[in-house]
Amino acid sequence: MAGSKWYVVWKGVEPGIYSDWISCKRQVDGFNGPMYKSFPSREEAVEAYKAGPWDYIGKNKIDGKKTAGAGSACPNKNTKHSAAIIYPSLSVDAACSGNPGIMEYRGVETETGAELFHKGPFKNSTNNIGEFLALVHGLAMLKQMNSPLPIYTDSRTAMAWVRTKKAKTTLKPEIANPFVTELVARAENWLKNNSYTTEIYKWETENWGEIPADFGRK
Secondary structure: OOOOOEEEEEEOOOOEEEOOHHHHHHHHOOOOOOEEEEEOOHHHHHHHHHHOHHHOOOEEEEOOEEEEOOOOOOOOOOOOOHHHOOOOOEEEEEEEEEOOEEEEEEEEEOOOOOEEEEEEEEEEEOHHHHHHHHHHHHHHHHHHOOOOOOEEEOOHHHHHHHHHOOOOOOOOOOOOOHHHHHHHHHHHHHHHHOOOOOOEEEOOHHHHOOOOOOOOOO
16 A cells, blocks of 8 residues: 655656655665655655656745745654655754763654664763764764765754864863763764765754754753
């Protein structure tokens, strides 16, 4: 039986229309520059496939209007403007009790919430450090898997640190957890010695709610 979503692959191993995510995933995983998106009905998928990707990738229809943004595969029905969310994707987040305090971070599948990695808890660290480590961990994992998935983070600080390849933390060395300090150094070294094509997007908490990787401790 066909699934509730239909997937269009404009650019992949075998372009076409697929009735389940597993079949679609086979066409895009490891493919250089895939172009694909999901639709709620077969009719819409057929129309989109015939029209081509340019009216759908990078644009989203909300109330009949097109808005700039990334293409969405599977909108979250619980959010008002969720059409901009890209599925499949990786979401990362961190939590810290105190500042400094006990920190941990993780990465999950954005659509399902399935946990892909979880590190910590670590004493004497900060939330910003955890967000940075989570983002770099995700980048390294996706590169190792040769995966085209994008990453979501709700931390502008982590995004800035990744861009500059430097964790500009104000945590004093004599207070910081030595093991976490080593993890940060490794993350910075990875960024300086590796290139990647992964797209990093800011999670829009105001519109979409908490990021799926959130620890739910607010």
